[in-house]
Amino acid sequence: MNQTATSISIEEDLFTLNAYLDPFNKRIRIDNYLGNTDLLIQKAENLVQKHFAEKLIFKVRSEQLSHFFEKGFQPEAVVDSYFLGSDAYFVTKYYKVDRRVNDHWIIEDQIIKGISELKPVQQKIYPPDGYELKKAYESNAADLAALYKQVFPIYPTPLNDPEYVKKTMREGTVYYIFVYQGNIVSAASAEINDFYKNAELTDCATLSEHRKYGLMKFLLQELEGELRKKGIYCAYSIARALSFGMNAALFQLGFHYRGRLLNNCYIYDKLESMNMWVKDLASC
Known part of the structure; x- marks a missing residue:
């Protein structure tokens, strides 16, 4: 098939x-x-x-x-x-x-409970020296595909294919990236629905050796700004239910937990459930 x-x-x-x-x-x-x-x-x-x-x-x-x-x-x-x-x-x-059937439901519940007890980040944080935040274009497709292939052994969409990445860009998906020493080390995108005025923040990936800097928060904030300029105020993101870091990042950016999609897709290394997070970009 x-x-x-x-x-x-x-x-x-x-x-x-x-x-x-x-x-x-x-x-x-x-x-x-x-x-x-x-x-x-x-x-x-x-x-x-x-x-x-x-x-x-x-x-x-x-x-x-x-x-x-x-x-x-x-x-x-x-x-x-x-x-x-x-x-x-x-x-x-x-x-x-x-x-x-989901054998990880209790662990996933515990992750949500732990995240709800986190305190919001008060002070202004800046990317570390040497990291350049920029919008990605078709010329970056091959490097983006290489990043997704390295981070995710399994992914729900063929983002390890540069031609697929280019196709999503032509269809309106916006990508932002961090470049370090000439290489893309972190990326995220906004898949925009122009008719219903909503966008899914997705395709979030950071190389393991660069995760300690919280790069994803900067990328998501940049995408939020881009969406506001386009008049898109309904933003949502679907994060791996077993990923404390990604769910915590969304929570600390003001997203609200709105449920869990059971055994929703094959990602990382197996079939996983995904948490839904939602933010009203017009209220902040």
Whole structure:
């Protein structure tokens, strides 16, 4: 089976839907829909069978939440103001028992508890000497791909491919990087949805020997500034539930925890759950 993720649009008499088919992570995500919910849910589940998916995710508006509950979906996370000011609930259904089991749930809960007890950073912090923060362009694609390949043995998207990195840039994704002695040592991106005015802060990676400087916080703050200039105020990020450092960075930047996507994608070295973090960029 082809492992390349694709987005498709389906229009039938009584509904339309936009689906993200993700064979590598064995999941299907419905990003947008309109019309008869019974028929579009049936169509989505037909896609699950056709593509041998183990998990189905719907981004649901609050006024339709109870209908999806009636169809057996369970809520896992919410993004405030995702749909032009209306909240989006990530509701899911599973089609394989193993995909519904999480042996790390207690540890992940403990990480969230520990992070909630952290104090915000009061003093202004600056990057150490020798680190240059800059916006990345297509000319940086090969070095970016090399960074992602080095940091993540497994990643949900093919960011180890320079051509894929260039493709995301052409589609509007913004990357910021730190360069040290001529090499990219840290990077993050904002994947922008211009229609609904939201953005996912994602693709966060720092080489292990440079992590002690908190470079990711600087990158995310720079991306936040870029989003504000574009009139994007709903920002969210999905972090590995087992990563104390990344979740702590988001918490200390003013993001709020909004749930956990169970066994959501293959990242780092296995199938992992991901924590949802949300920030209103217009309130700060």
